[in-house]
Amino acid sequence: MTTKCSQLSLIIPVYNSSDQITLVVSRAVQVLEKLARDFEIILVNDASKDESRLVIENLAGGDYRVRAVNLGRNAGQHNALLCGIRLARYSTCITMDDDLQFVPEDIPLLIEKLEQGFDVVYGSPKEQKHGALRNAASNVIKLTLKKLIGAEIATHISPFRAFRTKLRDAFTEAQGQFTLIDVLLSWGTSRFAYVLVSHSERIYGSSNYTFSKLVLCAVNLITGFTTIPLRIAAINGALCISLGVLLLCYVFICYVSNGGSVPGFPFLASVIIIFSGAQLFALGIIGEYLGRMYERNLSRPSYFIESVVESRSESDVYVDCSVPSGTTRNNSTEMVLDVNRSTLDNVLP
Structure with a gap:
């Protein structure tokens, strides 16, 4: 078990996961309270079609360490992650999915490896709990990433990762529909590592990454980041x-x-x-x-933030900071509004 670190930002893209996101956050909070002196959990709702928005807003209202970010349109998993990374306040970022196939209890393993001098650490599953076609498509993507990144670590890439937040400075100008976080991270460092972690069966629903979507992802990866x-x-x-x-x-x-x-x-x-x-x-x-x-x-933004919901402290009011009609907020001019009880009269009309 690693010693207690200072500051962590956990980023979770949320899509149609109203059934399990409360459990994910609950388990993550239990781990982070023991692991970090300060932490935040950023839940990025990627225009879910179920009740995910309501659920994460309630979570943000009940815990000042949770922020609910709602995107105006479905931007895709990696663009949602990019949004969360740019909103992160703390020096270390952790990303994980909302399906509990990778579990929060393994976060200390990533942090312990990161503190050994690496900039990016992946949680590589000991055994993948996917179907044969899904695993085959994932392997194609990993082999392509191996060519792009130029390191053996690419074969161990997963959505469960920890990295230093300062790496985002290497891709401040990155925008567009086709985004891949792992390639963007490779623009800022070559110090990658991995640790073996558990990988469980999905508890709720089915994966949104079908074989055809993974093939499309591979095509986008090849044509979007290589010649x-x-x-x-x-x-x-x-x-x-x-x-x-x-x-x-x-x-x-x-x-x-x-x-x-x-x-x-x-x-x-x-x-x-x-x-x-x-x-x-x-x-x-x-x-x-x-x-x-x-x-x-076209200068199309990678994502559009419709609202950010958070409370500043345990005693402060819960405020929905919606973007006014007719305004836009792109990925280079984002602002997050923190409103507490003492400033409401100055902020709201």
Whole structure:
């Protein structure tokens, strides 16, 4: 068990988890009270369709160490995490899912490893409790991350992580729909580590990450943070040129030896299909990158904060700090309003 540390920010993205989020927070509070002198729990509601918003707002009203952040639209897990990271007040951040597959009781293991001089520590499951297709898709993503980060640690990446909050300074300008926290963290450090932790079956509901969503995540990862597909397209073009040269040699040899051209429609059709397919493949890759450029030129924020609900201390009033109609708050100009009983008259009309 690690010694009591100073300040921790626990960030939990919340999506359709009204049934279990109270239990998650309760167990997290019990762990953090023993582990840290000061801590906060930031619950980022990613536009849930159930009663999650009401539940986390009630949690924030009952405990001044809990903040409920409501996003105006569904931004995705990593963008919700990015929002929480930018709102964190303390020097160490911890992220975990809301499904209790990774448990708060393992947080001390992450902190103990982090205090050994690392900047990012992952909780790597001893055994994953997912289906075969889900595990296969996760492994593809991890192998891609291994190429991006350039470290063996990528094979141990998980949503259960602890890192130094100062790393967010490396991605202050990051925005857009396609975000991956692990890549952003690699922009600020190369000191990664992992510890083995337990991984349980889901208690409530089913995972929102289906096989198709994980495949889409892998595609976004590859096209959003690397130029590997463009290189593959270039290699594919070179191979097609080589194949074309070989076919030309074959046609020339047949013409010299047989005194005529190569007969047969199937041969001609197969050649056209090969080269047309290669061209369409390259155009598809280029189109993906053009789409990424278009999205970024729109300056679309990674998320939109609709409201932040918190109380400043145990005796202070619980206030819903909603964003007024017609205003926007993007990820570079966020402000969180703390309102206590003594300042209500000065803040509210």
